[in-house]
Amino acid sequence: MKKIVILISGRGTNMEAVVRAAAREGWPAEVRAVVSNRPDAAGLGFAAANDIETAVVDHRQYADRAAFDRALAAAIDQFAPDLVVLAGFMRVLTDGFVNHYAGRMLNIHPSLLPCFPGLRTHQQALDAGVRVHGASVHFVTPTLDHGPVVAQAAVPVMAGDDAAALAKRVLAAEHVIYPRAVRWFVEGRLAIDGERVVLTPPEPQWLFADIAGEGV
Ligand code: GAR
Numbered sequence: 001m002k003k004i005v006i007l008i009s010g011r012g013t014n015m016e017a018v019v020r021a022a023a024r025e026g027w028p029a030e031v032r033a034v035v036s037n038r039p040d041a042a043g044l045g046f047a048a049a050n051d052i053e054t055a056v057v058d059h060r061q062y063a064d065r066a067a068f069d070r071a072l073a074a075a076i077d078q079f080a081p082d083l084v085v086l087a088g089f090m091r092v093l094t095d096g097f098v099n100h101y102a103g104r105m106l107n108i109h110p111s112l113l114p115c116f117p118g119l120r121t122h123q124q125a126l127d128a129g130v131r132v133h134g135a136s137v138h139f140v141t142p143t144l145d146h147g148p149v150v151a152q153a154a155v156p157v158m159a160g161d162d163a164a165a166l167a168k169r170v171l172a173a174e175h176v177i178y179p180r181a182v183r184w185f186v187e188g189r190l191a192i193d194g195e196r197v198v199l200t201p202p203e204p205q206w207l208f209a210d211i212a213g214e215g216v
Contacts, residue, residue, distance in 0.1 A: 002029040002186040005081040007072075007089040008036050012043015013171065014087035014108055014178050019050060021179035029186035032079040035072070037091055053079075059091055069097040083185055086140065087178070095142040103192060105140040106185065108178050110170050112136060112152055117145030122163040122170065131157050133166060134209075135174045137181040139192060148197045150181040150190060153207040173209050 004022075006015045012034070019031050034047035035055045044054045055075045062068035068091070076084060086107040098105070111121040113136040116128075125133040134154040141147035153173035157166060184190050184199055191198045199205055 002027075002082040003032045003079060004029055004083050004085055004182070004186070005033045005035060005076050005079050006031060006047075006085045006087050007076075008034060008041050008043045008087050009038050009090040010041050010043065010088050012041060012046060012087060014174055015043050015085075016046050017175040018085060018087065018179050018182050019047070019052065021183065025183065027183055027186055029083075029182075032081065033076075035075055037068075037072070037089070043087075065092070065094050066096070069094045073097055073100055083182070085178075085182055092144060093140070098140055098142045101140070103139065106137055106150065106181060107140050107145075107147070108135060108137050108174055109145050110135050110167065110174065112154060113138060113145060113149060120163070122166040125157065125166065126161065126163060133157050133170060135170050135177065137178055139197070148192050148195055149205075150184065150197045150199075151177045151205045151207070153177045153209065155209040169209065173207060177207050 006018065008015050015034060022029055022031060031052055033053040033055060034044065035057060036044055037057055037059045039056045039058055047054050057072045057075050059068045062071060082104060084101050084105040112134040116124040132154050134152055136152045137150045138147040155169045155173050189200050
């Protein structure tokens with residue numbers, strides 16, 4: 001069984017989607033722990049209710065990023081994970097931390113990377129006027145919101161969307177592609193070839209949200 005540790009900062013719906021899919025689909029993997037940098041993260045409740053160990057490493061208790069990242073790595077490594085899953089984990093990580101988990105840490109970012117790295121991605125997409133938006137699962141590398149893309153989901157931007165409406169549509173797609181990507185990892189099907197992630201045997205590493213449009 002592969003061991004997974006999931007990092008969250010808030011409500012943790014992506015974490016929940018991964019935990020539920022692992023149980024439902026009988027993955028060769030176990031979510032060993034959920035770690036939060038915020039003691040009040042709502043997702044901790046779901047994890048505890050599902051008999052998953054939880055830990056809090058509160059970033060406010062540490063003098064700097066390096067000290068926080070050392071404590072975070074110590075909390076994670078006691079579970080000896082094969083894979084670290086960032087699921088709405090909202091701290092910028094040091095290069096040392098990222099390199100420690102090279103090739104075994106995934107993140108989901110709410111945009112079609114390389115568009116719109118950083119925060120407020122849905123507002124960025126609306127401001128840019130794009131007609132298609134989405135989410136990306138990628139391996140984490142030292143450059144923020146970069147790294148080889150495992151899967152992407154595209155959703156339409158609808159007339160009248162505000163950031164909240166768009167975020168909701170993207171989140172529903174995140175809940176599909178993130179469990180799928182994590183499953184591919186624990187099944188040993190992912191290889192990194194430069195900037196590209198090769199899935200063996202191949203299957204679609206993309207999802208187009210099933211919303212009927214004109215002219216399809
Ligand atoms: C998700 O939309 C995720 O893509 C985003 O935060 C949300 C967390 O929701 N992550 C980032 O912005 C990372 N920079 P969740 O806690 O319900 O999974």
